[in-house]
Amino acid sequence: MKKFICLKNIIISFILANSNFSFAQKEMPKTKAIFISEEIIIDGVDNEKVWGYSSKSEKFWQYRPSDSLPAEMQTEFKFLYNEKSLFLFVKAYSKNKDYVVPSLERDFEGYGTDFFTFTFDTFSDATNGFFFGTNPLGIKRESLLSNGASDYRRDSNSSWDTKWEVETKIYEDHYTAEIQIPFSSLNFPENKKIWRFNLYRYNTQNSEFTTWAKVPRNQMIVSLAFMGEIEFEKPLGKSRTPFYLIPYLNAITSNDFEEKIKKNKAIIGGDAKISISNGLNLDLTFNPDFSQVEVDDEIINLTRFEVSLPEKRQFFVQNSDLFSNYGNSRDARPFFSRRIGVAKDINGNTIENKIIAGARLSGKIDENWRIGILNMLTEEDIKNEIPSNNNTVFAIQRKVFSRSNISLLMINRESMKSYSFLANTEKYNRLLGIDYNLASKNNEWTGRLYIHKSFTPNFGNDNMSSGIRVERNKTKSTISAGAGYVGSDFKSDLGYIRRTDIFKSRASYQYRIYPENEKIRYYGFRQGVYLTHKPDSDFLLSDRTYLTEFTMDFNNLSDLEIQTFSRMTYLFKPFDPTGSDSENPLPAGRSYKYTEIEFNYSSDLRKPFSFDIGTSLGQFYNGNIYSVESEFELKFQPFVSTGLELSFDKVILPKPYPTSSLWLLNPWIDVTFSKNTSWNTLIQFNSQSETLGINTRFRWRFAPLSDLFIVYNDNYIAENPFIPRLRSLNLKLTYWLNLN
Known part of the structure; x- marks a missing residue:
């Protein structure tokens, strides 16, 4: 115990020391936001006289494929602001006007599409930020960033929506975007003159990621550690989010075939958002309706957890x-x-x-x-x-x-x-x-x-x-x-x-080689070891994994990955790895050693047809396993995308233990009629849980942050024949009222 306390103190001292010992960002670009008293018409064109007063910023740098060269296709931007809003104008140069924009739906996935994104760190803490993005057709996306955005998928939340406006124009060798963000959509300190800011862009024509403030290629491009600064001409006033009242109505008709219950009901409730101070907000909810118009993804679970x-x-x-x-x-x-x-x-x-x-x-x-x-x-x-x-x-x-x-x-x-x-x-x-x-x-x-x-x-x-x-x-x-x-x-x-009663330890090392090659961005080699012990069982080793990984990351956004896993698992309880509730689960009180190799390839996402395919084979506990996990997508830009997610696991265990073939099939189609109307349909079949679900959803954003949803759900027990389980139709209306 004394050794543990001593080790803990050493680790704490080491971490504290390293927090204070760091290298500053070498280049901190700066731009200015000029104050105006006029309003600006958001139309994608900087034809108002006041835009001539603004300070233009340019000189973008590559992030990918290199991180030390000027951008091949440059980007320009400039800021204005008045008492109510911040205005941003962006001019993005390109070879021609052939852009990749697969969909008109909000919160689009940026990888493989033409877009630019800009981030604000309004409190200058390099920890939390606001993320906005658009593309040549003026489709919006926004997120909240946390933890310094060191890992975008983990540290961003795209479920956040706020009010802002954008319009774009496309020309022969560039496109422009004119943006208005109300200060009420952001939180910031009073009398602030400087915000941290960055803007990055992806150009599909030469597969180039570029940034205004340089970002090392081993870091996330959205990282809040690497930003420039906006200096406002005069200090900003108070950050005050308006008082929003958000009532909702959800009318539902449903038929539960298992319980033989039919229901027709209407649910009324609402939320309120109240600004307390510059950065502090109070959210209230009464009789909330958290039924999901967007269903959760089905999964096949071969683990014990x-x-x-x-x-x-x-x-x-x-x-x-x-x-x-x-x-x-x-x-x-x-x-x-x-x-x-x-x-x-x-x-x-x-x-x-x-x-x-x-x-x-x-x-x-x-x-x-x-x-x-x-x-x-x-x-x-x-x-x-x-x-x-x-x-x-x-x-x-x-x-x-x-x-x-x-x-x-x-x-x-x-x-x-x-x-x-x-x-x-x-x-x-x-x-x-x-x-x-x-x-x-x-x-x-x-x-x-x-x-x-x-x-x-x-x-x-x-x-x-x-x-x-x-x-x-x-x-x-x-x-x-x-x-x-x-x-x-x-x-x-x-x-x-x-799970409880565990002590886990792990270590990994990855080495990357960046070749001077037009097609390959880097080669990566990784080794890892992951151990789990059970303290209450005399520190018995219950799980061990050795990982060896090779990756090739290509400049066209495709990548190849090969992994090998050498595992040991000690079962403390009987376990059926097929998830079929077999009468003959694997016995407890013994260890199982097994090795598996896995191949994954993701294709060029810029293409109308793209795919992500992975396959693995090897040992699995005391038997064998063969798995395929794939996703295919076909895009008819910008109105229709359709695809199929497929997962197959063939688990073969020696008799008398179970053997099974597990399927997950998820075909889908997304149709975007305009920026504000869409229709999405998802079918999910899971042989492990014996379920078939159909979810089709029409969405109309009839006012800022206000939506009408019409959703039809149809669920079946996937036996032979299929048995109806639950069927529902609901109309959900949400409206944001600004009471200021």
């Missing part, structure tokens, strides 16, 4: 990192917002647990402090032995050094009264935790150190979870290491805890 799916509910989106970015997202995430509003019925099935009301206060107090308070009250369901619960999360975060922070988290889930069906251990569950997040100034060093403790009545004292992760990312190499512990009595009812 529960799968976590992403949060898509708008109420939980803004500042979500302040509540959820704690612990280890894979093994011990103390708060997982999807736990609120769902529960288990008496048969162990997951069902909706109605939310009565909720409130969230979150945002910036000043440039160094962030705070978040979330409270949600759920309804009791006596029939299914579900109590009414009060769910509270409190988080506070303090920036330290250049980009690191320390965060404190408190969680409380408590039943509102006593219930005869409620065990003593289920009356409440609480958690207290502290996390230190490391991010050096140039993002070369990143990491986390955390310790959490849960409190549950009569549930044991081994209720701690802790961990450490450190990574160093240089141009040609990345090295990372980490360890984590989850006690056997650690519990978070509002979190995602994959």
Whole structure:
């Protein structure tokens, strides 16, 4: 124990030292925003006289294929602003006007399409930011960025929507975009004169990523560690988000064939968004309707663990990192917002647990402090032995050094009264935790150190979870290491805890070679080792994985990956890896060693037809496995995209253990009639869960952030013949009212 404490102190000292020892961004480009009193007509043309007063910025740099050369196709931009809005005009040069724009749908996927994106760090903390993007047809996308945007998929939330306007024009050798962002759509400190800013662009004609502020090619192009500055001509006033009232109506007709229940109902509720200060907002919700017009993706699960799916509910989106970015997202995430509003019925099935009301206060107090308070009250369901619960999360975060922070988290889930069906251990569950997040100034060093403790009545004292992760990312190499512990009595009812009684350790090293080659961006070689021990079983090794990986990343956005996995798994409980609930699961009390090789190839996404195909084969526990996972897409730009996601797993185990062929088939079609109307259809067939689902959805954005959805769902039990399960049709109307 003393050795562990000593080691922990050494690690803490090392992390703190590295937070203070970092290299500054070598080049910090600057631009100016000129104040005007006039309004600007957003039409994609800078023909207003006031645009002539602005300061033009240019000289973009390559990020890909190189990161040290001037852009082959340059981009220009300039800023103006008045009391209400910020205006941006962009001119993007190209060889001709043949652009790739697959869809007119908002929040488009940027990879493989012509677009540019710009980011604002309004508090200059290099940690949180606002992300906006558009393309030659003026389609919008926006996200909230957190954790310095070190990993775009993990650190961005595209479910966030806000009000802004953009119009574009296409010419022979360039396109232009004129943009208006109301200051009410952003949070920023009062009397601020400087924001951090960057703009990056992808040109499909020469497959070139370019940036205004230079970004090293081993870092994410959207990283908030590498930005320039906007200097406003005079200080900005107060950041005040308007008072929004967001009522909704959801009319539903449904037929539950299993329970033989038909329902017709109308649900009315609403949200409110109230500005408290420059960076602090209060969100209220009453009788919220969190039924998803966009369904969750079906998956085939061959693991022993529960799968976590992403949060898509708008109420939980803004500042979500302040509540959820704690612990280890894979093994011990103390708060997982999807736990609120769902529960288990008496048969162990997951069902909706109605939310009565909720409130969230979150945002910036000043440039160094962030705070978040979330409270949600759920309804009791006596029939299914579900109590009414009060769910509270409190988080506070303090920036330290250049980009690191320390965060404190408190969680409380408590039943509102006593219930005869409620065990003593289920009356409440609480958690207290502290996390230190490391991010050096140039993002070369990143990491986390955390310790959490849960409190549950009569549930044991081994209720701690802790961990450490450190990574160093240089141009040609990345090295990372980490360890984590989850006690056997650690519990978070509002979190995602994959399993308890584990001590995990890992280390990996990747080396990259950047050849002078027009087609290949880099070769990558990676080795990794991942170990899991069971402390309560004399530290028995329960899982081991050795990873060897080779990658080729091509300049046309395609890539090739070859991986080998050498695994060992010790089963403490009987397990059926086919997920078929066989009467002959693999026996517990023994270890299984197996090796697998995997090939993946992604094609050039700029083409009308693109695909991502992967296949693996090898041993699987005491048998063998063959898998194929593919996605095909055909684009008739910009109105129609259609495709198929396919997954197949053939698991062959020796008798008397089960053998199965598992299929996942997801054909889909997206039709965008205009920027504001779309129709999406998804069919999902999962042989493992024996389900077939059809979801078709029409969307009309009839006013800013206001939508009409018409959604038809049809679900079947996938037996022979197919048996209807649940059918529904709903009309959902949401309208944003600005009461200022």
